[in-house]
Amino acid sequence: MTAQSTTPLVHASDEVSTGRLFVRTCAAEWTRLWTARSSRWFLAAATLVITGLGTALGFESAADPVEIQGGPAWQTAKSLAMPAQFAFLAFALTAVTSDFATGGIVPTLQWTPRRAVLFSARTTVAVGAATGLGVLLALAAALLAFTTAGSALVLPLAEGPAMVATVGLVFSAGAALAVGLGFLLRNAAAALVTLFLLMLVLPLLLGGLGYEWLADSFPGSGAFFLLMEETPQGDMTDASAAITMLVWAAGALLLGGLRLVREDANR
Amino acid sequence: MIEVRGLTKRYGDVLAVDDLSFDVEPGKVTGFLGPNGAGKSTTMRVMLGLDRPSSGTAVVHGRLFSTLSEPLREVGALLDPGSVHPGRTGRNHLRVAARTNGIPTARVDEVIEQVGLADAARRRIKGYSLGMRQRLGIAAALLGDPGVLLFDEPINGLDLDGVLWLRGLLRRLADDGRTVLVSSHLMSEMQQIADRLVVIGRGRLIADATVDEILRGLGHLHVRVRSPEADSLLTQLQEKGLNVQRVDAQELHVEDSTAEQVGRLAHTLRIPLHHLSEVEQSLEQAYIELTSSSVEFHGHPAPVPAATEAAR
Ligand SMILES: Nc1ncnc2c1ncn2[C@@H]1O[C@H](COP(=O)(O)OP(=O)(O)OP(=O)(O)O)[C@@H](O)[C@H]1O
Numbered sequence: 001m002t003a004q005s006t007t008p009l010v011h012a013s014d015e016v017s018t019g020r021l022f023v024r025t026c027a028a029e030w031t032r033l034w035t036a037r038s039s040r041w042f043l044a045a046a047t048l049v050i051t052g053l054g055t056a057l058g059f060e061s062a063a064d065p066v067e068i069q070g071g072p073a074w075q076t077a078k079s080l081a082m083p084a085q086f087a088f089l090a091f092a093l094t095a096v097t098s099d100f101a102t103g104g105i106v107p108t109l110q111w112t113p114r115r116a117v118l119f120s121a122r123t124t125v126a127v128g129a130a131t132g133l134g135v136l137l138a139l140a141a142a143l144l145a146f147t148t149a150g151s152a153l154v155l156p157l158a159e160g161p162a163m164v165a166t167v168g169l170v171f172s173a174g175a176a177l178a179v180g181l182g183f184l185l186r187n188a189a190a191a192l193v194t195l196f197l198l199m200l201v202l203p204l205l206l207g208g209l210g211y212e213w214l215a216d217s218f219p220g221s222g223a224f225f226l227l228m229e230e231t232p233q234g235d236m237t238d239a240s241a242a243i244t245m246l247v248w249a250a251g252a253l254l255l256g257g258l259r260l261v262r263e264d265a266n267r
Numbered sequence: 268m269i270e271v272r273g274l275t276k277r278y279g280d281v282l283a284v285d286d287l288s289f290d291v292e293p294g295k296v297t298g299f300l301g302p303n304g305a306g307k308s309t310t311m312r313v314m315l316g317l318d319r320p321s322s323g324t325a326v327v328h329g330r331l332f333s334t335l336s337e338p339l340r341e342v343g344a345l346l347d348p349g350s351v352h353p354g355r356t357g358r359n360h361l362r363v364a365a366r367t368n369g370i371p372t373a374r375v376d377e378v379i380e381q382v383g384l385a386d387a388a389r390r391r392i393k394g395y396s397l398g399m400r401q402r403l404g405i406a407a408a409l410l411g412d413p414g415v416l417l418f419d420e421p422i423n424g425l426d427l428d429g430v431l432w433l434r435g436l437l438r439r440l441a442d443d444g445r446t447v448l449v450s451s452h453l454m455s456e457m458q459q460i461a462d463r464l465v466v467i468g469r470g471r472l473i474a475d476a477t478v479d480e481i482l483r484g485l486g487h488l489h490v491r492v493r494s495p496e497a498d499s500l501l502t503q504l505q506e507k508g509l510n511v512q513r514v515d516a517q518e519l520h521v522e523d524s525t526a527e528q529v530g531r532l533a534h535t536l537r538i539p540l541h542h543l544s545e546v547e548q549s550l551e552q553a554y555i556e557l558t559s560s561s562v563e564f565h566g567h568p569a570p571v572p573a574a575t576e577a578a579r
Pocket residue numbers: 266267278279281282283301302303304305306307308309310
């Protein structure tokens with residue numbers, strides 16, 4: 001074609017292994033994520049909220065030592081993760097829906113036509129990024145709260161992994177739910193509204209109306225229980241909370257994946 | 268080589284493509300023509316695995332596009348140039364493409380240079396003009412140096428320089444032995460670029476032939492004749508069973524005839540002629556004839572403001 005072409009015209013059909021293709025697609029998804037401005041905005045917002053509040057809560061504990069005498073800074077970080085998780089969920093959700101909104105899904109599928117590969121890579125990168133960054137920021141918040149609180153907060157290192165596991169589980173299950181809804185509804189507004197209903201509004205509303213058992217079956221109740229170590233109402237255990245979240249995440253991913261694999265690219 | 272077999276695509280009640288079969292051969296530029304809504308873009312979307320066919324198949328080198336691991340090395344395509352994430356820079360858009368197909372980043376800068384986007388590549392696509400988006404789409408199509416190329420209305424939005432450049436590019440791609448399918452509305456353009464034409468209307472195949480065959484095969488030669496005795500010539504020609512149209516007081520158009528036939532008749536009737544010529548059909552006319560029965564969206568002439576005129 002041109003003097004610049006280096007690759008041969010007829011390509012040997014030596015197939016790339018699916019594993020290698022998956023890794024490659026993940027790399028592309030990673031580039032996609034960080035070359036979109038909205039991703040950087042969400043991250044900046046989440047960083048600001050979580051570190052700012054962590055610092056503020058640390059100072060507050062220092063000024064009011066009677067309130068939380070010698071409490072663990074880990075708990076402060078976990079309770080900050082409760083509001084901050086929504087920034088990460090929105091981040092994971094828009095990583096999926098923006099391609100449908102802009103029509104970018106057309107070139108995306110032209111470059112990665114094996115939709116199951118695209119689905120797994122996009123899910124892995126969006127959920128992985130949201131979870132990894134969420135956990136890092138929670139750790140930063142715990143450190144900030146501990147440093148600013150003076151002697152009012154403690155940081156027992158042995159309890160650190162438990163905090164990381166809890167926040168990691170809540171963020172990954174929540175992000176997977178968000179990603180699944182994004183693939184299923186293909187529309188940021190619809191998916192965000194559904195996500196807020198499931199994570200916040202319905203659990204609170206139904207609990208308030210006295211339907212605790214029903215409220216407990218929503219993923220938002222699971223997240224609340226795991227992060228705040230209490231239920232707004234009803235009774236849950238760590239296991240039931242985790243299972244509730246994971247079942248919702250798996251269900252949303254399954255339906256979203258089916259829609260991506262079966263239907264026309266953008267209708 | 269692209270093979271389309273019995274392809275049908277419905278969107279709800281709309282039958283966009285209706286039992287379509289044709290081949291696109293390597294080494295040629297194949298023009299893909301049809302009026303608005305004929306199903307050209309739909310056919311290309313199905314070829315690229317974007318839309319699932321209701322029945323039938325479209326395969327590239329004997330394989331479904333949706334099973335390819337490194338599709339950019341086999342098939343490059345330009346579809347709707349508006350379908351890109353506007354927040355990314357042109358270069359980042361292509362970098363993602365290269366990454367998905369294991370193409371070195373150096374190749375990204377090569378194609379950017381090749382399509383003439385070097386100055387704009389680091390700006391966000393949001394600020395690109397239509398022509399720049401077309402060039403970006405062409406760059407993506409060329410990225411993997413594929414043997415099959417699909418372009419959906421690539422000329423839209425290109426300036427004169429761009430059109431000339433694209434014409435040359437398509438020619439070179441075909442001369443290299445690649446398979447090139449180009450859809451367009453511009454018949455005159457197709458007449459210059461394409462070796463072969465696939466014409467569709469309302470989702471059905473109307474013609475699949477070389478440009479020459481289409482021009483010849485339609486073959487209705489028109490004869491233009493002027494005579495001061497047009498009236499008697501008209502009567503005589505009609506008596507011979509010819510289809511004659513009166514253009515004005517002196518001019519007639521005779522269909523499916525030759526200058527020889529009309530001239531000889533006039534001579535035997537001793538009717539003087541002031542002009543006699545065969546009108547060659549342009550591809551444009553051929554196309555209009557081919558598709559006139561299958562045009563979905565006829566334009567309506569603007570209503571004449573007769574009432575206002577009368578009121579004055
Ligand atoms: N996603 C869709 N949903 C419903 N109908 C559709 C969809 N896409 C295309 N169609 C219909 O299918 C038919 C073929 O459309 P298509 O875009 O393939 O035509 P085209 O030949 O590319 O036309 P144009 O020259 O205007 O680009 C049209 O009637 C169109 O309305």
